Amino acid sequence: MERLAPDFFDMPTLLLAERLLGKIFVMDAGHGNTPLKGRIVETEAYLAGEDEASHAWRGRTHRNRAMFGPPGTLYVYFSYGCHYLANIVSEPEGSAGAVLLRAMEPVEGIDEMRRRRGTDDLLSLMSGPGKLTQALGIGPEHYAESLVGSRCWIEDAPELSSAKIGTSPRIGISRSAGLPWRKFVIGSPHVSKTRTASRPKKGLIVLES
């Protein structure tokens, strides 16, 4: 399959979140090693503007500057002191919309992924946003990397029928929660498991109306 061209990413965030499903994310392993490949099965859209859950909601900062780059830019950030998460910037350039990669199905380089993840379980290799970055080796060195570059890219795949695309609220956020901006491949066992819904704030009694 062909690599996706730069203009593929030049579309509205919510649409890009759907169109990325089924595509193959490729990470070049260098030195003639087998490239690492995963089929994208779950995404979340973080829109420009009214989306309070977006890192760009309060405007441009040093941390989120990659979100303001051209469509097809990787925005990588460190979360919860343990994990790197990867986003793909959408259009229009400068608005800071992005799509979070939440889960993939391992396609190639699976032995290497198993080694990096420390598990043999196929369903645990990439079934979460922190898991897939570990499996692929995405880290700070990929901050603001172009997905149209030579180190990583996305291969095209037949478009999924809308009947295979599921929608739900995003996971793990508290601001702008409830918006149906998570997209996933219906029936894929590699979609992240929706764990316990909410954890009470540490040391706080939360009163809600």
Place this chain on the structure above:
DNA sequence: GCGATGATGAACT
């Protein structure tokens, strides 16, 4: 099978 909890660091108030 299930829910609860600590790890751990950077941005932000």
Place this chain on the structure above:
DNA sequence: GTTCATCATCGCA
């Protein structure tokens, strides 16, 4: 000092 776009592990059933 608080807040996270998380994960693995532990205790209990």
